[in-house]
Amino acid sequence: MPARKNSLQTDQIRSAVDAVVAEVEVIESFGKVIDHIAELSDLQINRFGICVVTADGDVVTGGEADHPFPIQSISKVFALTMALEAHGDDVWKRVGREPSGDPFNSIIDLERMKGVPRNPFINAGALVVVDMLLDREKPRHEDVAAFLAEHIGSDEFDVDPEIFDKEAKGGYTNRALANLAKSFDNFHHEVDDVLKVYVRQCAIALTCRQLALAGRYLMLAPPGGRKKTSIEEAHRVRRINSLMLTCGQYDGAGDFAYRVGLPAKSGVGGGILAVVPHVASIAVWSPGLDDNGNSLLGTIALERLSERLGWSVFGNLPPKDV
Amino acid sequence: MPARKNSLQTDQIRSAVDAVVAEVEVIESFGKVIDHIAELSDLQINRFGICVVTADGDVVTGGEADHPFPIQSISKVFALTMALEAHGDDVWKRVGREPSGDPFNSIIDLERMKGVPRNPFINAGALVVVDMLLDREKPRHEDVAAFLAEHIGSDEFDVDPEIFDKEAKGGYTNRALANLAKSFDNFHHEVDDVLKVYVRQCAIALTCRQLALAGRYLMLAPPGGRKKTSIEEAHRVRRINSLMLTCGQYDGAGDFAYRVGLPAKSGVGGGILAVVPHVASIAVWSPGLDDNGNSLLGTIALERLSERLGWSVFGNLPPKDV
Amino acid sequence: MPARKNSLQTDQIRSAVDAVVAEVEVIESFGKVIDHIAELSDLQINRFGICVVTADGDVVTGGEADHPFPIQSISKVFALTMALEAHGDDVWKRVGREPSGDPFNSIIDLERMKGVPRNPFINAGALVVVDMLLDREKPRHEDVAAFLAEHIGSDEFDVDPEIFDKEAKGGYTNRALANLAKSFDNFHHEVDDVLKVYVRQCAIALTCRQLALAGRYLMLAPPGGRKKTSIEEAHRVRRINSLMLTCGQYDGAGDFAYRVGLPAKSGVGGGILAVVPHVASIAVWSPGLDDNGNSLLGTIALERLSERLGWSVFGNLPPKDV
Amino acid sequence: MPARKNSLQTDQIRSAVDAVVAEVEVIESFGKVIDHIAELSDLQINRFGICVVTADGDVVTGGEADHPFPIQSISKVFALTMALEAHGDDVWKRVGREPSGDPFNSIIDLERMKGVPRNPFINAGALVVVDMLLDREKPRHEDVAAFLAEHIGSDEFDVDPEIFDKEAKGGYTNRALANLAKSFDNFHHEVDDVLKVYVRQCAIALTCRQLALAGRYLMLAPPGGRKKTSIEEAHRVRRINSLMLTCGQYDGAGDFAYRVGLPAKSGVGGGILAVVPHVASIAVWSPGLDDNGNSLLGTIALERLSERLGWSVFGNLPPKDV
Incomplete structure (x- = not known):
């Protein structure tokens, strides 16, 4: 039907x-x-x-x-998919599912919610999702690039090195968000390790x-x-x-x-x-x-x-x- | 197609x-x-x-x-429809169209947005919508009850008097929201007049x-x-x-x-x-x-x-x- | 010493x-x-x-x-004194004693504090203080004007009628604050009654x-x-x-x-x-x-x-x- | 007089x-x-x-x-003194002077103020003050310990090693605050470098x-x-x-x-x-x-x-x- x-x-x-x-x-x-x-x-x-x-x-x-262009935040969709495949509904213990009235990188919301980001598509939520991906012992896909290669049916794409370099150096707002989540015990890995993975998946050019x-x-x-x-x-x-x-x-x-x-x-x-x-x-x-x-x-x-x-x-x- | x-x-x-x-x-x-x-x-x-x-x-x-049951906030849909019929896109000068991360009656958001409610379905937004309805000189429908009568094809429904009485007496949060919108010049009519209309449409029992x-x-x-x-x-x-x-x-x-x-x-x-x-x-x-x-x-x-x-x-x- | x-x-x-x-x-x-x-x-x-x-x-x-000039918020000092004389430390059950990082008429703070204003000198706090003054059965002084007359040793001063009229008509932010406090049960009298007293004491010209x-x-x-x-x-x-x-x-x-x-x-x-x-x-x-x-x-x-x-x-x- | x-x-x-x-x-x-x-x-x-x-x-x-006990936040007074000695009123371009209505380590206030902490005694402000101390080419005192040695007239005090170790490892809220200030260009040095100095001065035992x-x-x-x-x-x-x-x-x-x-x-x-x-x-x-x-x-x-x-x-x- x-x-x-x-x-x-x-x-x-x-x-x-x-x-x-x-x-x-x-x-x-x-x-x-x-x-x-x-x-x-x-x-x-x-x-x-x-x-x-x-x-x-x-x-x-x-x-x-x-x-090709850097997919940036679109990578959050694929990372979320991988996290749901790996952790199922446990994902929702660490990130919310509701729209946010604050701008996408707002740290106010994160403090108010005691370190639980409002949804997986604001930056704080995407960082926690990546943190969850690193929890898996034997991931089905090593990273978003591997996930994409399978779904596209080809690995003929790259991480844009210029974008990666520029974003890896800065990202202070993301570092603030990640550390704040960590201060509320909602971040298990080293901030730098997670950020590296995060910046890399954002810099994938498709x-x-x-x-x-x-x-x-x-x-x-x-x-x-x-x-x-x-x-x-x-x-x-x-x-x-x-x-x-x-x-x-x-x-x-x-x-x-x-x-x-x-x-x-x-x-x-x-x-x-x-x-x-x-x-x-x-x-x-x-x-x-x-x-x-x-x-x-x-x-x-x-x-x-x-x-x-x-x-x-x-x-x-x-x-x-x- | x-x-x-x-x-x-x-x-x-x-x-x-x-x-x-x-x-x-x-x-x-x-x-x-x-x-x-x-x-x-x-x-x-x-x-x-x-x-x-x-x-x-x-x-x-x-x-x-x-x-029959009181439709309460469902009336906001019909009031919004009437406001859009009467004012077209001018509605969006006075109320936003984005989801809110704050609870439905939060006054914080309204102050932060300088009196423009985030959307027409939170209480502040619905109050501004009703205020707009009172702006019309010759409304197509006098009020939500009239709108409903036409769309249902019958006026065999009532305003629940118990609900109306109870809600007309209190409503201090709504009064706070309305006055705050008024302090930002986003409210043209008397707060009491608008609230009366608002409470009445919420108390319609269908x-x-x-x-x-x-x-x-x-x-x-x-x-x-x-x-x-x-x-x-x-x-x-x-x-x-x-x-x-x-x-x-x-x-x-x-x-x-x-x-x-x-x-x-x-x-x-x-x-x-x-x-x-x-x-x-x-x-x-x-x-x-x-x-x-x-x-x-x-x-x-x-x-x-x-x-x-x-x-x-x-x-x-x-x-x-x- | x-x-x-x-x-x-x-x-x-x-x-x-x-x-x-x-x-x-x-x-x-x-x-x-x-x-x-x-x-x-x-x-x-x-x-x-x-x-x-x-x-x-x-x-x-x-x-x-x-x-002479309207004393405006300076009246908050005298109203607070009267409230402390009448209610003692019970005053602090209904209003805080700490500085506020938000502007003096901010409603955000009031919502966050569940209707308890941060201190008696922001507008929300002053309104709650006046509400408390109306609680007294036999006040030592009828109002701030009477308090001032005693302390000055003369009642040769007036409420500025122009100021009183202008402020009595508007005051939507104050109405919002008072209604919000009332929505949290921290306001016992009618908002209009309290505002009238409040506006009057602000308009006293000394x-x-x-x-x-x-x-x-x-x-x-x-x-x-x-x-x-x-x-x-x-x-x-x-x-x-x-x-x-x-x-x-x-x-x-x-x-x-x-x-x-x-x-x-x-x-x-x-x-x-x-x-x-x-x-x-x-x-x-x-x-x-x-x-x-x-x-x-x-x-x-x-x-x-x-x-x-x-x-x-x-x-x-x-x-x-x- | x-x-x-x-x-x-x-x-x-x-x-x-x-x-x-x-x-x-x-x-x-x-x-x-x-x-x-x-x-x-x-x-x-x-x-x-x-x-x-x-x-x-x-x-x-x-x-x-x-x-002896760790002086912790009392060190903020000495660091502020040193910053004022070194930078004069330029200090106030980077940190405010007003009380804060939010808890001492709140990140909300810092975002709302675009990276300028409300005052030098909340953590965000103290971190920016330490960042300023590192700006000086020839500091009068190398660090708070040196400042204290001169004012006490003796250097017979230590940094508590247990406290230093414990606080150097965590401090995620402070890291979040520092990174957020950095995202607003109000932080000139590496977050880790500043935090190390900050934690050290907090762990001084007097x-x-x-x-x-x-x-x-x-x-x-x-x-x-x-x-x-x-x-x-x-x-x-x-x-x-x-x-x-x-x-x-x-x-x-x-x-x-x-x-x-x-x-x-x-x-x-x-x-x-x-x-x-x-x-x-x-x-x-x-x-x-x-x-x-x-x-x-x-x-x-x-x-x-x-x-x-x-x-x-x-x-x-x-x-x-x-």
């Missing part, structure tokens, strides 16, 4: 992607690139890429879908194509599809998707939910991973960010695509052509 | 509702009834009702679907059947359905649905999103209104509340129903019977 | 006051007058008055020592001469002096003086303590009452306020006077003329 | 000290010793020592005045006799006394004394000011340094702490001594024996 029609013709998706790429190309407001990423030699703010992978495995691309492939598990196999999904995996993915929708866009989650209507996670590198459950995994990239730290063109592209294909989970407009 | 299949057989829904009612009946943990509601003479904590109205107009009920009928506009007419939906209305409803999902359950929005996976708004009277876009409008009621102030049995019922019918917007489990 | 020499020659004080008046006259930076006080018809920002009353009863004046006379009880009779001080009264005054020093100047208490070195309470009307225990009661007035809401010229005058007469409780400079 | 009589007979002080020691001995409520200090092998909670050094240089002791001698500079030479005080030094000391009075006792500053009425700084090691300007430097020690982290018996002893000798800066009781 499927709730979603999973047989959207791939060519319908392709024509929607083409239209969106054309629309995005003429937009001349790009937002801002964050400082240490702006220094990357080859960066131009108007770059844009998109890739959609369907439940049936079809891949539709547009723009610079094969240009293309839109790779990111959309990596996100396929989040759409869940369509009912009747080829891949078998266990109940456990379905529960896990549903949890992650709901967190992406309520907490995935920093302080702009509410507006993003309205405009795009899909579970998604953004990163300050300009990438966004979005999921249409049972239907598609989408990755977009454009380095200019809006005031909330989400890719400005990327968000517009997802908004247009979702509208054209009737993908918002909150209800869709009457079809234009009827 | 619809994303949702809207042709679920009504008898499938009926059998799911029957199953859920049976399951709920044997649960023996009911949560707590809040004080001044607990004093109502006829209240028994194990009462439960449910009503589902489909996009095609079929009505499926279970339990005490015709027992049955599950009436509430589900009232919520029909939130599912949007199914693509190809009989009723025409304007683009403007579709945008408005999508906005409301996204707010219900991200902010509709006080501090339990994250967990509710995971468990039920539907836009919904709860009230301390024990009612919850939930929406399956393009598919169904659902009302449940049971007066015992969980720690976050949401109906305990009502949430369980919605969770089970959503799971049985594959309605979660975050992806659904593999069908059990396939 | 007195710690303070109380025999400073009155003519030394007079010559110091004269010197300070001359110094203040040439200062050309006056700060800002708050809005609704600035509208008073006769107000000029460079006005300045001072009066010192010695332990022996001598009165030394300078500038416009007989021009001259520097009257204010300094009113403050005589705060210096405590000098050891060996004519007036007998009870142990109870000495304890009460010591408590008030310590609160004035730690909390008497809004968010500028730390700097004021350093610069002036005396217990003091300021009001946004431009007045400051300062105490040299066992030695003198001082009132200054100048309507221009610094960024913390304290009289700019008044603070400078007290700083210079304290320095010239070696009155700082934190140690004094080597005498200039030795 | 001195405000304070500085010729209290030393035998009056001696008899008051004897009386206080006798009174303290019969008290049987000792407070609590903090964990890692409680583990010290020789610690007994009822130990007590006191030393008063007069302006004339007389030394009066009582109890275990020669038993006797009451040594501590009272070290604090002599805070009473300022009495007017007419032998030692010449520069205007600069007098200003510096007055600033420190005013900070000690308003911020020296964590969240108990208000109550301490009332009860004792003297500038003072406490440490969790159970020591308190208090100053009677122009009259005396006092050190007390007893390891049991009250709820605010101040020595319980030490505070009582200071309260009794201040009362007996009429030392409160807020006015004194009528003499009992006159």
Whole structure:
């Protein structure tokens, strides 16, 4: 008894992607690139890429879908998945599941909650998640890179060395967050060790194509599809998707939910991973960010695509052509 | 190009509702009834009702679907709808659209945001919304009761006089919130006048059947359905649905999103209104509340129903019977 | 075994006051007058008055020592004295005694402290103190005006009607604070009743001469002096003086303590009452306020006077003329 | 024109000290010793020592005045003095001077103030002060130990190795505070380097006799006394004394000011340094702490001594024996 029609013709998706790429190309407001990423030699703010992978495995691309960019906070989704695979619901003893009214790196919230971060997508929560990953004796995947390699089906991607170096040196807010969690006994490993792993996973550079492939598990196999999904995996993915929708866009989650209507996670590198459950995994990239730290063109592209294909989970407009 | 299949057989829904009612009946943990509601003479904590109205107009009920209860905070959804109809996007100049990390009646957040409540479903936001309703010279509906009468198609419901009296006398936190908003010039009318209207709409007593009928506009007419939906209305409803999902359950929005996976708004009277876009409008009621102030049995019922019918917007489990 | 020499020659004080008046006259930076006080018809920002009353009863004046001004928050000192006379240490069950790191009218602190204001000199605390005054069945003084009349030895002063009218109409922040305290059951009377009394006492207009006379009880009779001080009264005054020093100047208490070195309470009307225990009661007035809401010229005058007469409780400079 | 009589007979002080020691001995409520200090092998909670050094240089002791204890936060006074000597008023660009309403190690306040700690006696402020000490190219004193050696006139004291080891290993809250200050560019040196210096100065163990001698500079030479005080030094000391009075006792500053009425700084090691300007430097020690982290018996002893000798800066009781 499927709730979603999973047989959207791939060519319908392709024509929607083409239209969106054309629309995005003429937009001349790009937002801002964050400082240490702006220094990357080859960066131009108007770059844009998109890739959609369907439940049936079809891949539709547009723009610079094969240009790598650091995934940054999108890595939090994969780390959380790994932590849930390893620790199950014990994860929720150490990190909350509710949206936060404070900015993504706010330390106030962490003190008020006695060292338990509000959710796994604010920085404090992501650091505790990585701390949990280091708890595992025999991890299924050694790290996020290994997790990604399996899900993409290729390890042809790198940690961006410039990004890694720059972020490894600073990160004082993250160090403050980690030490505060540790002061409340919610951090088991050395802060420096955890931060190194954290910075490394943030600096992984993927293309839109790779990111959309990596996100396929989040759409869940369509009912009747080829891949078998266990109940456990379905529960896990549903949890992650709901967190992406309520907490995935920093302080702009509410507006993003309205405009795009899909579970998604953004990163300050300009990438966004979005999921249409049972239907598609989408990755977009454009380095200019809006005031909330989400890719400005990327968000517009997802908004247009979702509208054209009737993908918002909150209800869709009457079809234009009827 | 619809994303949702809207042709679920009504008898499938009926059998799911029957199953859920049976399951709920044997649960023996009911949560707590809040004080001044607990004093109502006829209240028994194990009462439960449910009503589902489909996009095609079929009505499926279970339990005490015709027992009236005060809708309390669910009225915020209807007041917001009226404010958006009257003022359009100007609403967002006076109230935010983002989830709040603070409890629903927290005054801290309001001071930090200089009198602009975080969203229209926390008390401060709902008070500002009612203040906006009083701004209108010629309102389309005089008040929430009139709005409900039109959408239900009947005015056979009342304001619960006991609830109204009790809440009109106290409400010091709400008075504090309203005065604080007024100190920041974000409140145009007399605090007492607004509070009276606010308390009145909270005290409206509806049955599950009436509430589900009232919520029909939130599912949007199914693509190809009989009723025409304007683009403007579709945008408005999508906005409301996204707010219900991200902010509709006080501090339990994250967990509710995971468990039920539907836009919904709860009230301390024990009612919850939930929406399956393009598919169904659902009302449940049971007066015992969980720690976050949401109906305990009502949430369980919605969770089970959503799971049985594959309605979660975050992806659904593999069908059990396939 | 007195710690303070109380025999400073009155003519030394007079010559110091004269010197300070001359110094203040040439200062050309006056700060800002708050809005609704600035509208008073006769107000000029460079006005300045001072009066010192010695332990022996001598009165030394300078500038416009007989021009009345609204005492505003200075009334909090007298209301607190009355509350301590009526309720003794029970006062501290309903209001704290510690400095606040938040601005004087911050509601955040009040919510965090569950309705118990941090100290009696922030607005929330002063409102609770007035609420306590209304608890008394047979008050020794009917209100602050009666208290002042006794201590000044004359009732030739008025409530400024313009100030009273303006402040009675608004005061939304105070209403918010009072309602929030009431929501925590730390407010026994009607908010409107308490606010009326509060606004009235703030609008009392005294001259520097009257204010300094009113403050005589705060210096405590000098050891060996004519007036007998009870142990109870000495304890009460010591408590008030310590609160004035730690909390008497809004968010500028730390700097004021350093610069002036005396217990003091300021009001946004431009007045400051300062105490040299066992030695003198001082009132200054100048309507221009610094960024913390304290009289700019008044603070400078007290700083210079304290320095010239070696009155700082934190140690004094080597005498200039030795 | 001195405000304070500085010729209290030393035998009056001696008899008051004897009386206080006798009174303290019969008290049987000792407070609590903090964990890692409680583990010290020789610690007994009822130990007590006191030393008063007069302006004339007389030394009066009582109890275990020669038993060393870690000075802990009292070191913040000496570090601040050194920073003011080295950087003058530039110190106040990096740390505030106002009391804090939050507990002494609260990180919330630091974020709200954008990395500028509220005052130099909360931990964040003390860490920034130590960071400033490391800025100096040619420090007058290499560190707090050197400063103390000069002021005591002897270097016969040690850093407690047990305390140093225990505190050097943990300190996650301090690490969080330091990193947060660094994230706001208000920390110039490596966090680890600063923390090492900080922990070392906290672990210095002094006797009451040594501590009272070290604090002599805070009473300022009495007017007419032998030692010449520069205007600069007098200003510096007055600033420190005013900070000690308003911020020296964590969240108990208000109550301490009332009860004792003297500038003072406490440490969790159970020591308190208090100053009677122009009259005396006092050190007390007893390891049991009250709820605010101040020595319980030490505070009582200071309260009794201040009362007996009429030392409160807020006015004194009528003499009992006159």
